[in-house]
Amino acid sequence: GDSVTQTEGPVTVSESESLIINCTYSATSIAYPNLFWYVRYPGEGLQLLLKVITAGQKGSSRGFEATYNKETTSFHLQKASVQESDSAVYYCALGEAGNTGKLIFGLGTTLQVQP
Amino acid sequence: EAAVTQSPRNKVAVTGGKVTLSCNQTNNHNNMYWYRQDTGHGLRLIHYSYGAGSTEKGDIPDGYKASRPSQENFSLILELATPSQTSVYFCASGGRDRATPLYFGAGTRLSVL
Numbered sequence: 001g002d003s004v005t006q007t008e009g010p011v012t013v014s015e016s017e018s019l020i021i022n023c024t025y026s027a028t029s030i031a032y033p034n035l036f037w038y039v040r041y042p043g044e045g046l047q048l049l050l051k052v053i054t055a056g057q058k059g060s061s062r063g064f065e066a067t068y069n070k071e072t073t074s075f076h077l078q079k080a081s082v083q084e085s086d087s088a089v090y091y092c093a094l095g096e097a098g099n100t101g102k103l104i105f106g107l108g109t110t111l112q113v114q115p
Numbered sequence: 116e117a118a119v120t121q122s123p124r125n126k127v128a129v130t131g132g133k134v135t136l137s138c139n140q141t142n143n144h145n146n147m148y149w150y151r152q153d154t155g156h157g158l159r160l161i162h163y164s165y166g167a168g169s170t171e172k173g174d175i176p177d178g179y180k181a182s183r184p185s186q187e188n189f190s191l192i193l194e195l196a197t198p199s200q201t202s203v204y205f206c207a208s209g210g211r212d213r214a215t216p217l218y219f220g221a222g223t224r225l226s227v228l
Contacts, residue, residue: 034214045119045205045219046158053214091158100163101146101209102173103217107157 002027006092006106014114015084021077021109023066023092030097035068035075038091040108046091049077087113118142121206121220128227134193136223138206146209147189148217149173149181151202158205164189165211196227 006023013019027033037049037059050059055070066077075092092106119140128134140147145166150158160173162181170181178200180192193200203224207217 036216038219043221045121045221046207046217047219048216051214051216095213099211099213100171101211101213101215101217102148102160102163103158105150105158107155108152 002029002033002094002096002104004092004094004104004106006090007109009089009108009110010112011109012112012114013082016081019077019079019082019086019111021090021092021111023075023077023106025073025075025092025094027073027094030095032070033097034095035066036093036095036103037064037066037075037077038093038105040089040091042088049090082111082113084113084115087111119206119208119218119220121204121223124221124223126223126225128193128196128225130197130227132196134196134200134225134227136191136193136204136206136225138189138191138220139187140189140206140208140218141187142208142218143186144208144210144215144218145186146211147183148207148209149179149189149191150205150207151175152205152222153202161191161204198227201225201227 034053038046050061052059052068058067093103148163149161164183209217
């Protein structure tokens with residue numbers, strides 16, 4: 001079945017440093033799955049950070065970027081300069097085939113940004 | 116603003132007891148979902164629904180029932196709660212378009228003692 005693998009956490013970086021959280025996927029049910037990054041801040045539910053539905057395209061939001069790479073089946077999340085407020089859990093997800101709207105999630109990566 | 120609201124936010128239950136988790140959405144979305152999130156497992160789908168009166172089994176439905184009495188409401192029911200069901204539960208809503216993201220509630224932390 002479909003699956004998502006992402007960087008194991010926790011990941012600790014200092015404020016203003018760069019960040020990359022790796023995400024690779026395996027999609028057997030669909031050739032071009034939609035790809036998403038969600039973020040969960042402490043005490044809150046998951047919220048969409050960015051999505052990309054076309055291979056080769058890049059999504060961006062709040063200074064974060066991710067490029068849909070069909071060749072390497074990757075969707076890594078990057079940010080050039082993190083802030084303490086970016087501390088959260090980040091989830092990579094892919095959308096299954098069909099119109100169920102179901103998402104397959106990675107395990108989540110906890111990011112801790114030190115001041 | 117569109118929203119997904121879960122209740123209760125925290126629940127302590129006894130083994131063998133009945134637990135009902137409720138979810139309400141104002142997004143006017145057709146689809147709704149129940150996930151649980153555990154360390155080492157990420158989010159796993161329990162049940163989902165395509166609309167009022169519909170419920171479908173997700174990847175880990177055993178021990179859970181779901182009810183969708185209206186477009187807005189979707190409940191998760193644990194008839195006989197067990198300690199293995201201690202977890203954080205998330206409700207989400209989404210459209211039928213595969214590109215539509217899911218909108219999540221804040222979660223319910225359930226402890227079964």
